[in-house]
Amino acid sequence: MKKPVNIVIAGLGGQGVIKASDILSEAAFRSGFEVKKSEIHGMSQRGGSVTSDVRFGPQVLSPMVPPGEADFLVVLAPDQVEVNRGQLRAGGVLIAPDLIDASKLSNRKSFNVALLGALSAHLGLGEEKWRAAIHSCLPEKLHPANEQAFAEGRRAAAAKKLEP
Amino acid sequence: MNSTERQLLSGDSAIALAALHGGVALGTGYPGTPSTEILEYFSHIGGKAQWSPNEKVALEVGIGVAYGGARSLVTMKHVGVNVAADPFFSVAHTGVVGALVVVSADDPGMASSQNEQDNRRYAVAAAVPMVEPADSQEAYDFTLAAIEISERWKIPVLLRVTTRVCHTQAPVLPRAAVPPPQPHFEHDLRGRNLIPSNARPAHRRLRQKLSELTDWSETTPLNQIFSGDKKLGIITSGVCFMHAREAAPDASFLKLGFTHPLPLKKIAEFVRSVERCVVIEEGDPYLADAIRAAGLKVESKPEMFRFGELNVDRVRRILAHDPSPEPTRPPGKPPELCDGCGHHVVFQALKNLDCIVAGDIGCYALGVLPPYSAMDCCVCMGSSIGIGLGLRQVLPPAEAKRVVSVIGDSTFVHSGMTGLAEMIYNPPPTGHVVVILDNSTTAMTGHQEHPGTGRSLDHAATGKVIYEDLGKALGIEEVRVFMLGKDCAEFQQVLADALASEKQVLIIARRPCVLAAKSIREYEKCALANGGCCS
Ligand SMILES: Cc1ncc(C[n+]2csc(CCOP(=O)(O)OP(=O)(O)O)c2C)c(N)n1
């Protein structure tokens, strides 16, 4: 059995953590993988910590990323980086909010999708799967802004990879 | 969307889809995490779904549906079953005609609940069959199985799920929809009138059904054996199967999907077939106790794992007899009341007046956290009024006069109305003050409608309970409606006057939830334009 890819997305309520994990799991599902996406949600109020676990691969059993076994940790809020760092395995990749320059986004609310763009540079899922996932998870009027944010994130991650 | 294509669904959505494909005529329930999305999704995909004022009424409506020969799905969170327990136990005795599937969504770890009760105990106590899916596919399949079991044995079935099953998205391959039965009423006076002379034979019939179900449980494919290494056997159910299979991929497994009545012969055979047998379950040692009571030797988890959810790491620890302290995650940021939420003003006033606050459950329970720290108790839905009255009855007058009951609008309709009846029937000597925080929605669980909003589950206009009229009709001495603004002083004055009056006072503090306000305006506009219809 090949191990699944483990991703934890973290942020604060209202930032779009769950939406980002919806898009990610949809992109992985459309790429033919088994997928499980799990989070604790239910509170309406904004501002509290939110995390969502996404696992995909040829087989996924537990829906939760085991503690300290995340291959990728995507964090939307600067103050949530340290709280969640323990989720990452040794050698895992942190995608932190400071990677993205929010002023370059046509809509700042697409910050979550910009970070997905950055994540996508590491995952090898087809770009057309990502586009289809964005389209299926968001209303049409938000598609242009989110595609732009996704491309910006992907570009930022590629640029960072090139850094010495 | 092709309905028989593989799709990514949460366990909640999978239950809803199965209800649709299984011919459920009406879904009823009361919101509660993690069950809420079942009825929302059922309605979204074309099923008929209704929010009831509370779980008891939801189940009673469901019983009516099932007596009428149609199929019924009733959804609630675990504590909702406490509210619905009275009809639940008795409908097990009367039996049903159409299917009656009751979903109990348990919350091990209490992600958003006030207690960690394990509702598998209800299946035993009420003597009903229980199924426990482990993922979204099983949530779909087992809902259909529950409908079949319910109609075959004419008995309500408990579909027990947990937060991780409800809120995990995973692929589901649906089946073709089956045609629903035609509703039709047949009198059965002796079967359904539980006066003692009828209830006695009804209890015997119920036990007979359970004994047949025990035989059936030995052979049903809902209970599966995965043969592996005979050195370690694991007996498990629900999502724990997934954690355990990942933690010990080579072990042998008995995965129980039908967990009441238990297939004790099959379990005995399995226990004997392996060298070491461990029961892996969340919450209470429900399986372990039953298996040991049958004289079988199995290991159960140490007490430290009764608390919270299990995960792969915790299962590894149980299997390795590792009692070392578990790593703790740094605490996250707790949620806060939204900016502009009407609850701010009320809690500021309660704090300024140094009130003793019998609180309730909802967003406003955040009033217990700083900066307000202005709530003295929060026990179960509706309890604020009774507890406030009890405090008023016994505290010395100087303290009694500071007691206020604070309750949300949805919670008030759920189980606060009988508290008001108590207030006029047994009035405390110093009077009492009840504040209804009317934000025109059930905010806490994601903005559901309720009988006080005047909109049904799909947000179409419908009849509306008016609290001020209700309070007056009940005979409350003073009923006041206050439109909350940003400023606290005026509300504080109203509250201070109410406390000083020593009368029975009902204050309705009104301001729509800021997160829901925009949608509410749209529903209202839509209702005006369409003459009541909005979806
Ligand atoms: C018996 C029971 N059913 C459901 C719930 C889940 N629940 C907690 S509070 C609440 C309602 C909150 O609505 P409201 O009283 O209007 O307060 P708001 O959140 O809008 O401030 C619900 C449904 C529960 N805790 N107990």
Ligand code: SF4
């Ligand atoms: S969701 Fe609504 S009721 Fe809850 S804290 Fe926010 S504004 Fe207040």
